[in-house]
Amino acid sequence: MNTPTIPRRRGRPPKELAGYSETRESLLRAGVAVLTEKGFSSTGIEEILRNADVPKGSFYHFFASKEAFGLELIDRYAAYFAKKLDRILTNEKRSPLERLHDFVMDAEAGMRRYRFKRGCLVGNLGQEMGVLPEGYRERLREVFVDWEARTARCLLEARAAGEIPRKTDCASVAAFFWIGWEGAVLRAKLDGDPAALRTFANGFFATLK
Amino acid sequence: MNTPTIPRRRGRPPKELAGYSETRESLLRAGVAVLTEKGFSSTGIEEILRNADVPKGSFYHFFASKEAFGLELIDRYAAYFAKKLDRILTNEKRSPLERLHDFVMDAEAGMRRYRFKRGCLVGNLGQEMGVLPEGYRERLREVFVDWEARTARCLLEARAAGEIPRKTDCASVAAFFWIGWEGAVLRAKLDGDPAALRTFANGFFATLK
Numbered sequence: 531m532n533t534p535t536i537p538r539r540r541g542r543p544p545k546e547l548a549g550y551s552e553t554r555e556s557l558l559r560a561g562v563a564v565l566t567e568k569g570f571s572s573t574g575i576e577e578i579l580r581n582a583d584v585p586k587g588s589f590y591h592f593f594a595s596k597e598a599f600g601l602e603l604i605d606r607y608a609a610y611f612a613k614k615l616d617r618i619l620t621n622e623k624r625s626p627l628e629r630l631h632d633f634v635m636d637a638e639a640g641m642r643r644y645r646f647k648r649g650c651l652v653g654n655l656g657q658e659m660g661v662l663p664e665g666y667r668e669r670l671r672e673v674f675v676d677w678e679a680r681t682a683r684c685l686l687e688a689r690a691a692g693e694i695p696r697k698t699d700c701a702s703v704a705a706f707f708w709i710g711w712e713g714a715v716l717r718a719k720l721d722g723d724p725a726a727l728r729t730f731a732n733g734f735f736a737t738l739k
Numbered sequence: 740m741n742t743p744t745i746p747r748r749r750g751r752p753p754k755e756l757a758g759y760s761e762t763r764e765s766l767l768r769a770g771v772a773v774l775t776e777k778g779f780s781s782t783g784i785e786e787i788l789r790n791a792d793v794p795k796g797s798f799y800h801f802f803a804s805k806e807a808f809g810l811e812l813i814d815r816y817a818a819y820f821a822k823k824l825d826r827i828l829t830n831e832k833r834s835p836l837e838r839l840h841d842f843v844m845d846a847e848a849g850m851r852r853y854r855f856k857r858g859c860l861v862g863n864l865g866q867e868m869g870v871l872p873e874g875y876r877e878r879l880r881e882v883f884v885d886w887e888a889r890t891a892r893c894l895l896e897a898r899a900a901g902e903i904p905r906k907t908d909c910a911s912v913a914a915f916f917w918i919g920w921e922g923a924v925l926r927a928k929l930d931g932d933p934a935a936l937r938t939f940a941n942g943f944f945a946t947l948k
Contacts (some may be wrong), residue, residue, distance in 0.1 A: 547837060568869040571781035653922075656929040657866040660777045660856060670929055706919075706942035709935050713862075713922025720865040720879055726918050733915035737946045 554592045556582040561603045566648040570600055571661045579632045597663045600655075604666065607651040608673045615677065619684040626688035627738070630681070638724045641715070649719045653712040678704045696739045707734055763801045765791040770812045775857040779809055780870045806872045809864075813875065816860040817882045824886065828893040835897035836947070839890070840886045843940045850924070858928045862921040887913045903947045916943055 560582035564573050575589050575596055593599040618633045619626075641648065652673050659667055678701070685700035710730050717726035769791035773782050784798050784805055793859050802808040827842045828835075850857065868876055887910070894909035917937050926935035 536813075569778060569780065569867060571778065572867070572870045649866070653925065654866060657858070657863060657925050658778060658781070659929050661781045667929065674926070674929075702938065702942070705935075705938050708944075709922045709926050710919030710937045712923065712925060713918045714923070716866050716921060717860065717883070717918050720868050720876065720883075722876075726914075729911065729914050730918045732748065733911070733919075733946065737942065 541717055551592070553582075553584055556584055557589065557592060557599070558602060558606055558708075560584075561599060562607055562651060563601075563648070565654060566651045567644070568640055569654055569658050571658055575599075597665070597702045600663070600666065601669065603651065604655065604669050604673065608676065611652075611673075612676060612680070619680055623691060626684050626691055627693040629684055630688070631735070634727065637711075637715075638727050641718055641724065641727070646718050646722045646724070649715045650712060653715055656712070657716075674708055678708050681707055688738075698738065703738070706737075710734065756835060760801070762791075762793055762797055765793055766808070767796065767811060769793075771816055772857070773861060774809075774812055775860045775864060776853070778856070778863055778867050780867055784808075804924075806874070809872070809875065810878065812860065813864065813878050813882065817885065820861075820882075823883060824889045828889055834902060835893050835900055838893055838900040839897070840940075840944070843936065846924075847936050850927055850933065850936070855927050855931045855933070858924045859921060862924055866925075869878070871937060881933055883917055887917050890916055897947075907947065912947070915946075919943065 557578060560578045564578055564581060576586070579586055579589060589599075593602070614636070615633070618636060619629050621629055621632065624632060652670055655662060655666060656670050659670070682700045682704035685694065685698065685703055688694045689696060689698050689700060709733075714726045714730035718724055741899070751895065766787060769787045773787055773790060781857055785795070788795055788798060798808075802811070823845070828838050829843060830838055830841065833841060864871060864875060865879050868879075891909045891913035894907065894912055898905060898907050898909060899905045920943075923935045923939035927933055
């Protein structure tokens with residue numbers, strides 16, 4: 531949910547490989563930051579270039595269009611987030627239900643890091659769908675489906691471990707979680723504090739008893 | 740949640756009273772329609788004027804700025820929505836819990852009317868807070884607090900009637916509902932169908948047992 535802080539690469543600058551360059555990386559990094567805080571339609575390429583400290587004119591060297599750039603930002607955010615979910619939701623040191631709590635805590639810490647100004651890139655773009663390229667819709671939906679599937683697997687483990695009732699419909703509960711959680715992130719941004727994240731998480735975990 | 744269809748006034752056009760005119764009304768009506776579908780920052784005054792079929796130049800005759808116009812749209816949407824909630828959540832012909840179900844059904848019907856392209860003006864603006872005038876934040880929060888309070892009162896009635904457990908914390912449940920419901924509206928817009936509204940509502944009502 532919160533914004534990826536993609537670590538800057540250390541050491542010698544890498545060679546300019548096909549499709550990869552430091553400039554391209556900077557642009558993607560700046561794009562994710564801007565899109566989690568603001569939106570796509572209100573963000574100009576100029577602002578991203580400025581934030582990335584990249585000269586004008588470079589953008590179209592790396593990306594065919596703002597639309598293509600946006601799709602890559604979704605892919606990048608999805609990959610970052612899948613990795614985070616994997617790390618937290620398959621952590622063998624914690625029980626499956628504890629892992630879900632860990633995710634919620636991690637998300638709150640992530641939002642706090644940016645003073646609750648940055649939300650979820652996928653949720654933000656979903657809200658803007660009315661003015662976005664129609665091709666984004668399917669991609670954004672796929673990302674939610676992926677997050678739901680990962681969450682459902684963790685819930686299945688929790689059910690197998692007896693942490694939640696045997697009759698729990700894990701797929702439905704996972705879908706319910708992501709629908710509501712995006713609402714919570716939205717509200718935490720509006721409030722500028724974590725109350726909504728906690729209210730939703732508390733309510734959610736209470737339903738699992 | 741869904742968009743108000745503010746009925747056009749019938750009969751003779753009213754006199755131009757202080758602060759009221761048909762043109763002004765048209766602008767507000769067009770503004771609400773555009774803002775529930777798109778966002779504030781991506782919407783130009785020109786588009787609203789075009790939708791309202793109002794000549795350029797009229798806008799600043801009625802509103803000091805786009806910012807002032809936006810605040811009036813929030814007030815208008817809040818008033819419309821308060822009336823709707825009153826009508827549904829205090830309907831004596833239905834039990835308190837039935838009224839909450841009625842609200843959910845009404846919201847789905849409202850979104851369907853606009854083919855799931857329009858969401859909630861307050862939720863949309865909340866998501867855009869990063870680029871909106873800071874003065875909007877408090878007003879948007881107040882609207883949520885109002886909706887929560889109305890919902891909590893209905894839940895208290897449901898509790899008194901024995902429809903939900905005696906230990907239910909009605910204020911928390913109402914807050915939980917609105918956090919998640921805004922997420923559901925967002926997702927229904929992205930999906931272009933009511934599945935998320937139903938998934939969330941089913942999960943929510945299950946928690947009340």
